[in-house]
Amino acid sequence: MAVGHNPFPEMHSVKGIKLGSTNVGIKQTVRDDILVIEMAAGGSCAAVFTQNAFCAAPVHLAKSHLNQEPRWLLINSGNANAGTGKQGLQDAFACCASLAGEVDGLAQQVLPFSTGVIGEPLPVAKLTSGLAAAVANLAEDHWPQAAQAIMTTDTFAKGASEIISIAGQPVTITGISKGAGMIQPNMATMLGFIATDASIEAGLLQQSLAAAAEHSFNRISVDGDTSTNDACVLLASAGAAAPEISADTPEYEVFNAALHRVCKRLAELIIRDGEGATKLMRIVVEQADTVAEAVLVAKTIAHSPLVKTAFFASDPNWGRILAAVGRAGVENLELEKIEIYLGTVCIVENGGRSPSYTEQDGQRVMNQPEITITVRLGRGAVSEEVLTCDFSYDYVRINAEYRT
Amino acid sequence: MAVGHNPFPEMHSVKGIKLGSTNVGIKQTVRDDILVIEMAAGGSCAAVFTQNAFCAAPVHLAKSHLNQEPRWLLINSGNANAGTGKQGLQDAFACCASLAGEVDGLAQQVLPFSTGVIGEPLPVAKLTSGLAAAVANLAEDHWPQAAQAIMTTDTFAKGASEIISIAGQPVTITGISKGAGMIQPNMATMLGFIATDASIEAGLLQQSLAAAAEHSFNRISVDGDTSTNDACVLLASAGAAAPEISADTPEYEVFNAALHRVCKRLAELIIRDGEGATKLMRIVVEQADTVAEAVLVAKTIAHSPLVKTAFFASDPNWGRILAAVGRAGVENLELEKIEIYLGTVCIVENGGRSPSYTEQDGQRVMNQPEITITVRLGRGAVSEEVLTCDFSYDYVRINAEYRT
Structure with missing residues (x-):
């Protein structure tokens, strides 16, 4: 059940951002359940995370990797790797290291994200067995497959995409999100992954994301339960021809307004697909x-x-x-x-x-x-x-x- | 559905307290839906009320009548008389005045209580048409009928009763309560009516009730929704042979402990009969x-x-x-x-x-x-x-x- 007709929209590719997914059978046997997002070197990254005191192992790790020039996001559905203690942290790091080996990067450049059942050990061997396939699958036009791969109880894939003009040059903002229960993001959000080819410094990007998330993801609730795994990431690849966006400029306002619209749309889609929702x-x-x-x-x-x-x-x-x-x-x-x-x-x-x-x-x-x-x-x-x-x-x- | 087997207990009559009920068809066509409780002259009364900012008309009136030597409680189920504005206050007062006429008392000595649907006008004529019958029905052993008359979505009647010894003399505490939804009493309670034949001054009685309610009714929740009409009243008729209970005495401790047990039992019964409860x-x-x-x-x-x-x-x-x-x-x-x-x-x-x-x-x-x-x-x-x-x-x- 879901409210309204919510067709997956046209998703504009973001220069410098590739997505690759596959199925490793964590909980799903059919749908892809792991997703790798790769950003070309030279971009910036911002993220907001759950305020739940018991945030999951991948959230801890993603927070600590955020300022180490991240270039890869590794997302799995079907297992939250939350309430899993020290072993959970080790498991999440092992997955990051394994992906780093595949892509010739550093484990610290990988931000891990998990969503699914709380309290069960992450099946590390299963997850890492699919990394080569996911990496081989990386492509700029794989947003639809990526939106499918992060779903849990969602009944439809969620995306939003806009092209705006910065200094006369096109800049794209494209994102995906998933719900559909344990949804009352608190100063953070559920899983949302947004990318832009804008060029924008990481600190300024973080300000943009925090403001947009506060008035979009932080204004929705399915059941009042704040998840242990909420996270929203914004990648800026700097792949567009447009010049770098600076603070206190009309261009920054235009960018923020567009980001806000994309976040609001992704947030609204989560409610439209809230568990059991009819209204x-x-x-x-x-x-x-x-x-x-x-x-x-x-x-x-x-x-x-x-x-x-x-x-x-x-x-x-x-x-x-x-x-x-x-x-x-x-x-x-x-x-x-x-x-x-x-x-x-x-x-x-x-x-x-x-x-x-x-x-x-x-x-x-x-x-x-x-x-x-x-x-x-x-x-x-x-x-x-x-x-x-x-x-x-x-x-x-x-x-x-x-x-x- | 309800949790456990919850037979209605033996209810010890309270000397000086009579109860009379009848059906006037507010929402129920079979079960009694109005209840009058009468206390003999010379007793004292304590009450705690909902902290919902939009408390119902009868709650406003009961609060203002509480220090005017109340001797009668008038309770209806099927209509909450909440969200009814000035008309609601007039309606509640009209019912108090009508009961006062039947029993030769003052309207100010009547505390009104309502439970049921919010926002519909109280059917005053219907309600007052049954007052003579309810008064004619007044008797000390009508606790079981009274417990039935205050039910809404409850599936069983709720009561608790104890006889304790004060200075070698028996003192009775008997009470009834109702649920079963919009239950998260906040520094107050849903509807609970408790009576004792102890002799105890009103201020001290209020202290006893406030403490007992805080650790019983204020520690339960069916759905987190605090009602507009929550109220719990404790009548002390002074009808027992036991001497007056004073502050800071072993007798006061004994009385408080028993009152606490009665309140806890009445509160637990509300949860056992929570709407749809299976556990x-x-x-x-x-x-x-x-x-x-x-x-x-x-x-x-x-x-x-x-x-x-x-x-x-x-x-x-x-x-x-x-x-x-x-x-x-x-x-x-x-x-x-x-x-x-x-x-x-x-x-x-x-x-x-x-x-x-x-x-x-x-x-x-x-x-x-x-x-x-x-x-x-x-x-x-x-x-x-x-x-x-x-x-x-x-x-x-x-x-x-x-x-x-």
Whole structure:
């Protein structure tokens, strides 16, 4: 199940970035489950990682390799290599070293990423057995195969791609992401791999990625569970003819805006494919005093099992939204000032149900597959938006059967 | 569905406390849906209420009536009278006034309580039409009928009762409660009505109730959603022959311990009857530095949809517990010091899976209907326990169909 029709888009190749994948049978027997991404020498790399205190072994390693001129990403699905202690770190490093041998690089130039079940040893021999094949498969136009190879419970591959103009020259930004459960990225993200042929220094690139991730991946939630393995990487190969992008220039603004759009699209696709999702809910909190309280209110609604099951049932049971706003923990909320809308239908104003509200109007909105819930707090001028999905029988089924 | 066999217990009558119920057809057509509890003159009353910012009209009114020598509680199920604005307050007061007329008291001496759907006008005429019958039905031995009358999605009536000895004289504590969804009482509780024939001054009684509620009702969660209508009331009729209970005496200790047991039992029954529950999970966090961090870790596990669906499936997918501990937000957690147990089986130690752990051992524990999860943080000496239940297809069904 997924919300909307989400065809895989045209993916513009990024000069200097090649992708190669293969199947080694970690959990999948058919789909590719390991992916190598190679960047030509001379590029830069930025990354953001999960804030989960128990971040996985590959996350530890990728963080420590990030400032050692990384040129390769090694990604596997089917096993998270999390909760695996010292052995997990050794296993992740062994995979990096093995890939380095294949490509004539250094183990420290490989950033490893894993996604899948937590707590089981990484099958190192299986994984490394496929590296030669993945490397042999490296090509600039393999984004579609790469998007498939990183999927776990995803029902469709996720990609976004744009070509912008920097100083009159085309610059490409292309990325892939995967969900679909344990999704509430916290100051970081799930797995996302984005590449550009722009030329941009690593520190500046990191600023761009951090800002884009904060307002895209960090504004989505499937189930409120922050993964141990979240990571998003942005590679800049400098392969385009465009000149280097510097801070505080119009070109940097153009680049950031495009990166933001790509990240938002990749984040939205994750919600559209949230485990068991039948509805996309866009929760907009307006008139907040601070970003923190706007996000708090939006996420409290997004995480309420009662709100999510009501949306699954297309039931305009708006009292559950009201209750979630009330329990969010915002100090000195004034009920009388708050307005709540389902789509464009006002349901709550002046401390109670709007006189203009009819169940029929509410039902009309709820029947739609994509619904905007707007909460106006009447406290300030800050707006934030969080995307989530509903809670269905299939969410329970998928997560009850996950390891079987 | 409910966890365990939960027969309604023997309920000892409380001298000076009478209960009367009837059906007025608010939502139920068969079961009683309004309840009057009357306390003889000369008793005292304590209460704790929801911390939801949008607390319901009856909660507002009950709070303001609490220090006006209340003698009657008026409870309805089927309609929460929440999100109903000024009209809701007028409606709740009209019901209090109507009951006061029947019993020759003052409207201010009536505490109103409502539970059911949020946002629909209280059917005042329907409700008041049954007051004469409920009052005519008042009797000291009607606790079982009272426990039935306050039910919403509950599948069984909940009660607890004890007789203790104060200065050689018997003192009774008897109470009822209801769940079963929108349950994460926050410094307060869902609906609970407890009575004692002890003689105890209102201020001291309030202290007893606040302490007992904090470690019972405030340590349970079905779905993390804090209701707009939570309330727990303790009536002390002074009808027993035992002398008045004073602060800082052994008798006060005995009374508090018994009250705590009654509250804990009533709270546990709510979880055993959590919406769709098939398993009771007792989450014990030990070796925490503070109560706050112990409760935070326990509730993060208790609210994780991934943990809850794994327990529904009897799947020892302990990585989800680990991930929940890691995302709880405790500063400077050291994974190496943490131990996690399923029942008595150690699953995590020294930063990874315990060498002694086998899937078979984990499965054996998971197959049980009542499971203790113990997390040792290795930071201090504080322990806390939170009760929750699993997340099943039936939870989705119940909450998708709630208003139909």
